[in-house]
Amino acid sequence: MDFELSPEEKAFQKEIREFLDKECNENVVAETLSLQGAGPYSKELLRKMGANRLLAPRWPEEYDGRGMGAMAEAIKVDEINSHHAPFPLDGVEIGNALLISGNEEQKKRFLPGIASGEIDIALGYTEPNAGSDIASIQLRAVEDGDHFVLNGQKIYNSEAHVCEYHWLLTRTDPTAEKKHRGLSMFIVDLKSPGITIRPLITSGGLRTNEVFYEDVHVPRENLVGEKNGGWAVIMSALYGGGGGGGLATGTKNVINTLVKYVLEEKQDADENKWIPEAMADLYVKTHVGELMGVQATAFADLKVTPPYGGGGAVSRLLSGDTRRLLYNTAMQILGPYGQLAKDSKWAPLKGEILREFMDAPRWTIVHGSQEIQKLLIATRGLGLPRK
Amino acid sequence: MDPRLSEEQEILRKSARDFLTDKCPKTLVREMEKDEKGYSPELWKEIADLGWMGLAFPEEYGGGGMSSLDLAILLEEMGRVCFPGPFFSTVICGGLPILDAGSDAQKRKYLPDIISGKTIFTLALTEASGKYDAASVKVKATAENGNYIINGTKLFIPDANVADYILCVARTDDKAKKPEDGITVFIVDAKSQGISTTVLKTIARDKQCEVVFNGVKVPKENILGELNQGWGDVQKIIERAAIAKSCEMLGGMEMVLDMTVAYVKERVQFDVPVGVFQAVQHHCVYMLVEVEGSRATAYEAAWRLSTGRPYSSEAAITKAWVSDAYQRVVALGTQSHGGVSIMEDHDLPLYFRRAKAAELAFGDARFHRKTVARNLGFKV
Numbered sequence: 001m002d003f004e005l006s007p008e009e010k011a012f013q014k015e016i017r018e019f020l021d022k023e024c025n026e027n028v029v030a031e032t033l034s035l036q037g038a039g040p041y042s043k044e045l046l047r048k049m050g051a052n053r054l055l056a057p058r059w060p061e062e063y064d065g066r067g068m069g070a071m072a073e074a075i076k077v078d079e080i081n082s083h084h085a086p087f088p089l090d091g092v093e094i095g096n097a098l099l100i101s102g103n104e105e106q107k108k109r110f111l112p113g114i115a116s117g118e119i120d121i122a123l124g125y126t127e128p129n130a131g132s133d134i135a136s137i138q139l140r141a142v143e144d145g146d147h148f149v150l151n152g153q154k155i156y157n158s159e160a161h162v163c164e165y166h167w168l169l170t171r172t173d174p175t176a177e178k179k180h181r182g183l184s185m186f187i188v189d190l191k192s193p194g195i196t197i198r199p200l201i202t203s204g205g206l207r208t209n210e211v212f213y214e215d216v217h218v219p220r221e222n223l224v225g226e227k228n229g230g231w232a233v234i235m236s237a238l239y240g241g242g243g244g245g246g247l248a249t250g251t252k253n254v255i256n257t258l259v260k261y262v263l264e265e266k267q268d269a270d271e272n273k274w275i276p277e278a279m280a281d282l283y284v285k286t287h288v289g290e291l292m293g294v295q296a297t298a299f300a301d302l303k304v305t306p307p308y309g310g311g312g313a314v315s316r317l318l319s320g321d322t323r324r325l326l327y328n329t330a331m332q333i334l335g336p337y338g339q340l341a342k343d344s345k346w347a348p349l350k351g352e353i354l355r356e357f358m359d360a361p362r363w364t365i366v367h368g369s370q371e372i373q374k375l376l377i378a379t380r381g382l383g384l385p386r387k
Numbered sequence: 388m389d390p391r392l393s394e395e396q397e398i399l400r401k402s403a404r405d406f407l408t409d410k411c412p413k414t415l416v417r418e419m420e421k422d423e424k425g426y427s428p429e430l431w432k433e434i435a436d437l438g439w440m441g442l443a444f445p446e447e448y449g450g451g452g453m454s455s456l457d458l459a460i461l462l463e464e465m466g467r468v469c470f471p472g473p474f475f476s477t478v479i480c481g482g483l484p485i486l487d488a489g490s491d492a493q494k495r496k497y498l499p500d501i502i503s504g505k506t507i508f509t510l511a512l513t514e515a516s517g518k519y520d521a522a523s524v525k526v527k528a529t530a531e532n533g534n535y536i537i538n539g540t541k542l543f544i545p546d547a548n549v550a551d552y553i554l555c556v557a558r559t560d561d562k563a564k565k566p567e568d569g570i571t572v573f574i575v576d577a578k579s580q581g582i583s584t585t586v587l588k589t590i591a592r593d594k595q596c597e598v599v600f601n602g603v604k605v606p607k608e609n610i611l612g613e614l615n616q617g618w619g620d621v622q623k624i625i626e627r628a629a630i631a632k633s634c635e636m637l638g639g640m641e642m643v644l645d646m647t648v649a650y651v652k653e654r655v656q657f658d659v660p661v662g663v664f665q666a667v668q669h670h671c672v673y674m675l676v677e678v679e680g681s682r683a684t685a686y687e688a689a690w691r692l693s694t695g696r697p698y699s700s701e702a703a704i705t706k707a708w709v710s711d712a713y714q715r716v717v718a719l720g721t722q723s724h725g726g727v728s729i730m731e732d733h734d735l736p737l738y739f740r741r742a743k744a745a746e747l748a749f750g751d752a753r754f755h756r757k758t759v760a761r762n763l764g765f766k767v
């Protein structure tokens with residue numbers, strides 16, 4: 001048993017932390033906090049990170065990675081979050097799936113671009129009638145000689161407006177007896193004629209998109225895996241990641257910032273006596289969520305199933321709940337000032353708490369809702385019956 | 388980062404589990420709840436012979452020379468079966484404090500007998516306030532002709548009814564400026580004149596006692612650590628006991644989770660096992676979150692302790708989390724079982740009762756969150 005990062009991981013953490021301390025300037029942070037997707041400053045930073053091989057530490061060196069484990073990926077995510085650097089969210093994750101499911105030509109074509117920060121890929125699963133139930137998507141792909149013709153609609157495809165490619169789940173066989181058997185995965189150039197991207201904005205101000213496909217021609221070499229074998233590819237994308245989460249430096253920073261605020265602004269007042277214990281509770285929950293996440297990541301690197309099979313999903317459940325609790329508590333601490341947006345007179349802590357409070361609900365919905373996580377833990381982890 | 392136990396530790400776990408499954412069935416646990424002593428001397432001897440008392444003590448005293456992490460595994464397994472008896476009092480609250488703060492002579496005198504299972508120890512810390520802070524220590528020890536005379540009442544003292552020795556935390560200087568100063572720990576022979584012990588009737592039917600010290604004479608050689616400077620040692624005892632208790636509680640909640648998952652797979656209502664219902668599945672999943680969180684944090688603290696890293700902060704985080712977690716686990720476990728699990732003869736109430744007792748021991752969640760708050764910078 002050991003709770004410390006390895007010397008190699010510590011060195012990587014130091015390297016990326018120092019790099020971002022220096023390079024993640026206020027223009028980049030402003031772009032990240034605007035929630036509008038990676039802008040020009042962010043793209044420039046991503047390219048610099050790529051040049052320093054900081055984007056895909058988990059990939060083999062031949063694809064500009066470092067051949068490290070899931071823990072290095074978790075360290076990267078943690079540092080990016082705590083610096084408010086742009087998040088090359090899906091490109092690297094999709095790259096992980098490509099490493100498992102892609103052919104040699106596809107790996108050579110896409111991986112170096114992702115690792116160098118030149119290209120990013122948006123995740124294209126969700127449709128208006130297919131959210132948690134991914135296998136019921138309808139966007140149709142019809143084979144036609146050396147290409148496929150695509151028609152249909154995706155929804156909530158984040159970053160599609162700033163990405164170069166789309167990791168797109170389509171239906172190639174509408175007659176398949178089981179609906180997840182008739183699916184195929186493509187990488188689509190988002191500049192292809194027939195694609196229309198329209199903004200959708202969350203109440204927290206985050207830009208995401210609807211993406212419409214109208215007779216879009218996609219060459220056969222962009223099919224990932226087998227035709228009608230899309231389900232296996234999606235599984236490699238969902239589970240090939242293997243952890244990647246856990247470290248909570250950003251959240252602990254927020255807690256410390258709040259403590260400082262309370263100590264400076266809210267001294268002695270009797271009605272604030274509840275605050276220290278509430279903050280301690282949040283710190284405990286954050287720390288425990290972090291530990292579980294980090295351990296799940298370590299198990300993934302060791303290729304060992306954790307006891308009870310819970311793994312990272314268990315940590316995600318706790319951390320998602322804790323995030324909402326944190327920002328709700330923070331809003332209670334700020335009282336009437338909490339309502340003030342960042343550009344308002346009197347706004348505390350640069351309006352950051354309000355922004356996070358408004359954005360917090362997303363984290364218990366995206367990438368598999370809390371309920372879907374619970375379903376997976378119950379049936380796969382605890383072996384509870386489905387029927 | 389490696390969350391796995393070593394091969395030797397897995398063997399230790401397995402042999403402890405096999406042994407306890409065989410020798411510590413629920414019938415024994417229930418019998419001991421009614422028993423006057425509260426433990427089985429035969430079982431006590433057997434675990435001493437297995438080297439359990441001595442596990443974490445150096446070999447020079449007859450111990451096994453293993454670590455706090457190894458001890459954590461044993462405590463977890465004991466918690467799983469609601470192990471009855473003064474193991475925790477003797478090892479965690481008696482022997483290890485002597486190893487830590489005792490003189491060479493004291494170590495040589497007391498440790499071998501603890502390790503061989505010959506003597507039982509306990510710690511007399513809490514008093515009428517029921518709190519674990521220095522200000523609550525009011526029992527007095529006054530110097531008199533090279534001895535100290537102890538007067539006052541200690542409350543909630545586990546296993547004092549069977550203890551051979553009591554580590555008594557007393558106030559030796561009531562003019563000291565801070566409540567933390569002027570406290571001394573004494574090793575008291577439990578058979579000394581002037582000690583009277585009454586077993587209290589508790590929720591866990593463990594043997595917590597009132598211990599009255601009425602002019603009890605203790606030679607000054609029996610001071611553990613330094614005169615008037617005992618609070619530092621006591622704090623260390625509390626922190627270590629908080630970690631150890633958390634490990635024990637982890638074992639208990641694992642068992643409740645296991646029992647619950649097994650039951651909801653079997654119990655059929657509306658023609659399906661009740662584990663099919665998502666409401667029940669979610670209960671089980673949240674129990675798992677509590678258990679896995681407890682495992683991560685209890686083992687982190689035990690690992691820090693056993694590798695010589697600072698552990699005060701982790702001890703507080705752990706006991707804060709685990710105290711609440713065990714309550715939630717028994718509540719959800721009971722809810723998922725339905726009526727059967729609130730019958731007195733069901734096993735779940737054994738855990739339900741112990742979860743509350745363990746929550747209160749060595750600081751509840753609120754007590755430890757206060758420490759976490761202090762570590763964050765609050766003045767509380």
Ligand SMILES: Cc1cc2nc3c(=O)[nH]c(=O)nc-3n(C[C@H](O)[C@H](O)[C@H](O)COP(=O)(O)OP(=O)(O)OC[C@H]3O[C@@H](n4cnc5c(N)ncnc54)[C@H](O)[C@@H]3O)c2cc1C
Nearest residue numbers: 123124125126131132156157158362365366367368369371
């Ligand atoms: C801000 C944002 C960004 C996103 N980015 C992307 C992206 O980049 N690419 C992409 O493809 N998708 C993206 N999504 C979509 C996201 O993955 C889905 O919203 C999510 O999977 C849930 O689907 P849904 O919203 O349709 O809810 P639904 O599936 O309709 O669920 C509604 C409710 O029912 C519950 N539920 C559903 N099924 C079950 C079940 N079997 N058991 C118990 N409860 C169930 C859900 O948990 C939820 O509470 C994004 C979503 C948001 C909000």
